[in-house]
Amino acid sequence: MTPSQIVSALNSLISIRQPVFIWGAPGVGKSQIVAQVAEARGMALRDIRAVLLDPVDLRGLPRITDQGVAVWCPPAFLPTPSDPEEGIIFLDELNAAPPLVQAACYQLILDRAIGEYRLPDGWSIVAAGNREKDKAVSYRMPSALANRMVHLEFDANLDDWLSWAQGSGIRAEVCAFLRFRPRLLHDFDPLKAEKAFASPRSWEFVSRVLDAGPDADVEYELFQGTVGSAGAAEFMGFLSVWRELPTVDEVLAAPASAMVPLEPAALYAMCEALSLRASTETIEALTAYAERLPSEFGVLLMRDAVCQDTDLVQTEAFSRWAEKNAEVLM
Template sequence: MNAKKVKSSLRTLISLKQPVFVWGAPGVGKSHVVAQVAREMGLELTDVRAVLLDPVDLRGLPSVKDGTAHWCPPSFLPTKGEGVLFLDELNAAPPLVQAACYQLILDRKIGEYTLPDGWTVVAAGNRESDRAVTHRMPSALANRFVHLDFTVDADTWLEWAERAGIDEEVLAFIRFRPKLLHAFDPKKNDKAFPSPRSWEFAAKIIASTPDPDVEFSLLKGTVGPGAATEFAGFSRMFRQLPDPDAVINQPDTAVIPEEPATLYALCEAIAKRAGEKTAENIVTYASRLPSEFGVLLVRDAVKHHRGVVETPAFSHWTTANAEVLL
């Protein structure tokens, strides 16, 4: 399921205090989604990396009082309030550490420690097929969770990326080549490969305007040589686009690029400029584009400015493109 469905599922399961395990390939954003859901629900998030623990760490250390040994729980386990106890990379932990989590996950306690009523256990990890560092999860532990499979969806990621202010060059490229948002092959030993996480890194690199002599090397080390080569070609074209503001100012006569990649990039740049003063002209220009690009431009412009749908040009455009919009 995509990020939206995973978030919706997490909200339901967290409200029920039902332990849940999120599975997904490296770099798809599992940890980010769990943190985002906790934040949106107004819950505290305690992130515990199980792979860094020893089996005894969860139970804590003994102390003696009045001749009786008592276990002092570790400080990272919550004692009050409401929140999410996030056991990230749980299946990367050694089997003995996973076994130590049994009681905590099912019975909400371990030794003398009890998880507060307002807290829910959420775990995440990579799949065994991804050739990441994992240990097979014992069936007794697996049966304590509801399991969610996290898959990458370009449209969902693009919606998030626009809100997050990801560089428009990267957004335009992913619209043009959505399959390169996540291209991970566990059979290869690539150090770098395209993923939602690595494209976010790439966007930060581009926004920092690095030295042109090293830009490609940086991208190659971030998203891998294949994706970096395609992006570099797209980027050269993107940086030579017609001025989006000039296109908006003269929508009836502005040039219409012939190359699909150029059109994708130009639509991305124009849509971001949608506003009260530009909406009419943007739709006018969209009406001159091939139908699929006109739909792309208007749809993205509406995301940035809802007033686009109230313009006279929008009414004419929807009538002319009724067959495409059905």
């Protein structure tokens, strides 16, 4: 399932308080998706790393009442009636926890209770973990636990990742490169012994490395240590093209005469950079430049511009461009 499908499925399952397990390769963004769903629904989120728990941790500690009766005090990470009315208990890396810890989760997941503790009605349980075939640290999930949840397979998807990246400060050159080489969004082979590999998470790290402004003589080593040697080599080649392009300000100032790249990689890069500056003030210049691009790249530029600012479809400049390119858009 794509990330957007996972979001839709989670919204449906959370509404009926159905426990769910998200399976996916390392680095695809399972934890981030759960956090986004919780934020969008206005729900509290308790992120519990099951691998750090002991079997008795979920039960808590006993205390003696004034009547001499032992009662159990639940751990602070489990919600009580004094906490927000709605929330998500996220059991991350659940299948990396030892079997006894997984077994301790049985009652919480199925019965929404552990001993005397009862999970508040407005709270849901979501779990996630890596697949066994990914060679990550994991234990085979007991069938009794697996049968208590709905299971979703998470697959990386470039369009969904780019939609997220636009609003998350991911650098334009990283987005443009992945449009040009979509296979490298997630290039993970569990049979290889590489410590670093390309994934949605590691490309976010690449963007942060670029934000730090590293010296030119260490850029490749930093990228290699983030997305692996193959991804780093291709990205460095792309960066050399990117850095020779005219600036966005130059294009916006003279869209009729600014250089139009010939190489596909450079065209992807130019469209990505320009789309991030899309607004009602720049749409005239953007449409003028788009008309000089190969038709498929003109459409790419305008599509991304509209994603950046949906009000652009109401402008006269966009209407003129759409009319001229009606055949391509159909």
